Amino acid sequence: AHPSLPRNALGLTRRDYEGGMSTLCAGCGHDSVTAAIVEAIWEMSIRPEQLVKLSGIGCSSKTTAYFDSGGHGFNSVHGRMPSIATGAISANRDLHYVGVSGDGDTLSIGFGQFAHAIRRNLNMLYIIENNGVYGLTKGQFSASADIGTKAKRGEENRQPPVDPVLTALTLGGSFIARSFSGDKEQLVPLIMAGLRHRGFALIDVLSPCVTFNDHQGSTKSYSFIRENYDAVVHADFIAPAQEITASYAAGEAMSVAMHDGSRILLRKLDPSYDPTDRTRAYAYLRSRLAQGEYVTGLIHIDESSP
Ligand code: SF4
Numbered sequence: 001a002h003p004s005l006p007r008n009a010l011g012l013t014r015r016d017y018e019g020g021m022s023t024l025c026a027g028c029g030h031d032s033v034t035a036a037i038v039e040a041i042w043e044m045s046i047r048p049e050q051l052v053k054l055s056g057i058g059c060s061s062k063t064t065a066y067f068d069s070g071g072h073g074f075n076s077v078h079g080r081m082p083s084i085a086t087g088a089i090s091a092n093r094d095l096h097y098v099g100v101s102g103d104g105d106t107l108s109i110g111f112g113q114f115a116h117a118i119r120r121n122l123n124m125l126y127i128i129e130n131n132g133v134y135g136l137t138k139g140q141f142s143a144s145a146d147i148g149t150k151a152k153r154g155e156e157n158r159q160p161p162v163d164p165v166l167t168a169l170t171l172g173g174s175f176i177a178r179s180f181s182g183d184k185e186q187l188v189p190l191i192m193a194g195l196r197h198r199g200f201a202l203i204d205v206l207s208p209c210v211t212f213n214d215h216q217g218s219t220k221s222y223s224f225i226r227e228n229y230d231a232v233v234h235a236d237f238i239a240p241a242q243e244i245t246a247s248y249a250a251g252e253a254m255s256v257a258m259h260d261g262s263r264i265l266l267r268k269l270d271p272s273y274d275p276t277d278r279t280r281a282y283a284y285l286r287s288r289l290a291q292g293e294y295v296t297g298l299i300h301i302d303e304s305s306p
Contacts, residue, residue, distance in 0.1 A: 079110025139212030
């Protein structure tokens with residue numbers, strides 16, 4: 001049907017892996033995550049019918065409608081996707097399982113489910129589209145909102161955030177990564193690696209909500225910029241259609257402009273970083289977070305995971 005489009009080993013084009021048209025807001029980071037998922041499963045030549053997509057509730061959980069899995073999927077109730085995944089994986093271990101969730105779905109109502117999915121080392125890829133707000137219900141703070149973050153109506157969040165990556169490290173997660181929705185160059189290989197991993201593969205994707213994230217006035221994290229910081233590359237533009245992209249080298253930090261003028265500071269792991277050392281990974285992440293930086297890349301892998 002598309003003679004000019006590139007085909008994978010199965011003779012399928014990227015379009016064959018796409019789902020329905022997105023109803024998310026224009027510029028939403030979640031649509032970039034969908035594009036990265038499509039790219040990864042196309043590149044890996046996974047047959048759509050070998051893929052099972054699972055989600056809970058929230059803007060993030062609509063992502064699974066936008067890529068194809070040959071009909072296998074379950075849009076479950078709020079925070080309960082890991083239970084559905086547990087049942088499905090128990091019934092058929094030969095398929096690829098991709099769960100897409102949000103910070104509300106994962107770190108509030110679904111926190112217990114998330115913890116036990118890690119503890120059980122379920123053989124699945126679990127993507128969090130993390131933006132610190134409940135977008136679907138008009139922008140209330142989620143459990144990953146930074147202290148000092150301001151909501152659209154001006155209220156300030158005074159509660160400390162739950163960090164899913166640090167949580168997964170303490171719970172014994174066997175594959176733990178973080179990325180940014182606008183960095184396809186990093187996100188696609190991470191998704192491919194997560195799909196190949198035998199065990200629970202977590203990718204926490206910082207994915208801006210262009211409608212309700214308003215970080216002006218934050219006291220730390222998202223809007224934190226260290227002055228005169230070595231190797232920081234400032235991206236002083238906001239791309240058309242509010243699409244927020246980031247491209248930065250390994251070992252470098254990058255301050256990315258958000259749609260509202262605030263900034264997020266990302267640091268890509270250096271190639272010399274050893275992801276097999278869980279204790280050092282935890283200490284490194286804490287030290288970078290204290291500087292307002294979100295470390296991105298493959299943060300930890302337990303190579304003994306079956
Ligand atoms: Fe995306 Fe926010 Fe719009 Fe939801 S409300 S679709 S998270 S931009």
